[in-house]
Amino acid sequence: MVRIKSLTTKKKRVNAIKKVMISLIITICTKKNINRRWWVRPWLKKTQGNLSLIKKSFKLTDPEQFRKFLRMDESTFNFLLCRVGPIITKQDTFMRLSISAKDKLLVTLRFLATGESYRSLMYSFRVSESTISLFVPKVCRAIYDTLREDYLKVPTVTADWLNIAQDFENRWNIPNTIGALDGKHIVFNAPKSARSVYFNYKGTHSIVLLALVDANYLFRYIDVGTNGRVSDGGVFANSSLYRALFNANNPLNIPENKSLPGRNLEIPHVVVADAAFPLSTRILKPFPIRNMTSEQRIFNYRVSRARRVVENAFGILANRFRILLNRINLNPEKVQIITLACCVLHNFLRKEMKETYNEQQSENMVFQNGLSHQGGNRYSTQVRAIRDEFMLYFNNEGCVPWQMDK
Structure with missing residues (x-):
């Protein structure tokens, strides 16, 4: 009995020492970073920026600039938002509100339209660089998955x-x-x-x-x-x-x-x-x-x-x-999904915005005189015919x- 009690007491001491060490580590880390860590940087909480510009100024006073800014007009944007919104919407928590599906789509479309870096978009839209890097590929995937059946399907009829x-x-x-x-x-x-x-x-x-x-x-x-x-x-x-x-x-x-x-x-x-x-x-x-x-x-x-x-x-x-x-400046998988999203958006806008999404239909032919012949000449009689x-x-x-x- 005496030996069992001594072992139990020893285990309690070890556990107590572990708890003290853990609390010390937490205290040191907290004190070290308390002056330079935020859940959200204060300047990112401000409402100014391109999101405010799009939602208020462009939408109310200059729809043409809205179209140039996102490559689509407001009605087309709202239609696209209805398609992808349910997929990219996140639930709010008691700790903070999530970024809305509309804001995610706005940032993603601007990224595709300009090719700006995530850091540049952070300063423009007041959304952190790391957050943008997480949701842009997901929004691109949602755009491709929801539009491809209607706008990018290989004909089979x-x-x-x-x-x-x-x-x-x-x-x-x-x-x-x-x-x-x-x-x-x-x-x-x-x-x-x-x-x-x-x-x-x-x-x-x-x-x-x-x-x-x-x-x-x-x-x-x-x-x-x-x-x-x-x-x-x-x-x-x-x-x-x-x-x-x-x-x-x-x-x-x-x-x-x-x-x-x-x-x-x-x-x-x-x-x-x-x-x-x-x-x-x-x-x-x-x-x-x-x-x-x-x-x-x-x-x-x-x-x-x-x-x-x-x-x-x-x-x-x-x-x-x-x-x-x-x-x-992204990995191959993300480059792939960005390209897929751009292609399906191209078809989507060509069909939904026929009047404004126009191509340059120049009749001037650019002849490729510099091409060299590739491959052999052993074609079948049917192919030559x-x-x-x-x-x-x-x-x-x-x-x-x-x-x-x-």
């Missing part, structure tokens, strides 16, 4: 593809075309452990945005996230679009072969692309630039005229959401009066 082909024929004078395909490098600061993986031929670090665009500059398919070392053709070869286009079961329900206007040979509906992509039954690309005949030069101009639609779409996207013009059929159409039944000048 034959009638939709036929409408796209009709638009290409009406606007860009090329029939049997269901899209323009190309890739864009999204530049960011890659982590040191993976710099060689994301290093591209331009001497920067990037991930690739592969996009299929229709005649009205709408993204119909996007693939984001492949490292910049991979060529556009390599990204396409590993994409779900490639597997769907060349699947014998035709999961996308692409229309059946059809002859060009005024001609007899039935050919597939194709996607126009540049020299980085492989020529095939579904991909139409220019002839090699060496030793071309006059007919081949006209073919190249007409194909490049239709293919520039995807280049224009990238230009509109980057100029509206200027985060894509800057080097993004398809390209030759388009060449004959462009030089005969489908001739346009200005093509010889170009």
Whole structure:
């Protein structure tokens, strides 16, 4: 009994010593930081800043500046807020109020529109840098998840593809075309452990945005996230679009072969692309630039005229959401979701703000004379026949009066 009591007393002493040590540590840490730690820095609690500017001045007196500030008007913003608000709303606690869904969306849209750093946004919106870094990717994810089904869905109905082909024929004078395909490098600061993986031929670090665009500059398919070392053709070869286009079961329900206007040979509906992509039954690309005949030069101009639609779409996207013009100082996963959000917002605004979200539709063709031929010349007879059929159409039944000048 005496031995048991002594052991119990010893344990009590040890526990008491532990409690004293813990209390001393807490006291020292508290005294050390008591003059420089805040739950919220006092100047961040002030109501002035861009949030107040947007909610009061722009909204009441200058709606046009509201549109320029966020890339959308107030009614479109409210519609978007109704879609994403329930997902990004946080519950208030007895300790403090949470940041509202409206404020989160305002800060995120400004971030996408300008590409400002989180620290710069902190001084503008009176929201701490660390808080902005937490909710911006979440808001971007919410935007993409809630809008993609309505505004960024790959067509799977034959009638939709036929409408796209009709638009290409009406606007860009090329029939049997269901899209323009190309890739864009999204530049960011890659982590040191993976710099060689994301290093591209331009001497920067990037991930690739592969996009299929229709005649009205709408993204119909996007693939984001492949490292910049991979060529556009390599990204396409590993994409779900490639597997769907060349699947014998035709999961996308692409229309059946059809002859060009005024001609007899039935050919597939194709996607126009540049020299980085492989020529095939579904991909139409220019002839090699060496030793071309006059007919081949006209073919190249007409194909490049239709293919520039995807280049224009990238230009509109980057100029509206200027985060894509800057080097993004985030990890690849966050860069990916930011790019997805920008693409779906582009489609959303093109449909909801047709009058103000306009592209520059210049008819001046930028001809890529500096491109070198890529890949081999061992195309199948069927593939050559398809390209030759388009060449004959462009030089005969489908001739346009200005093509010889170009």
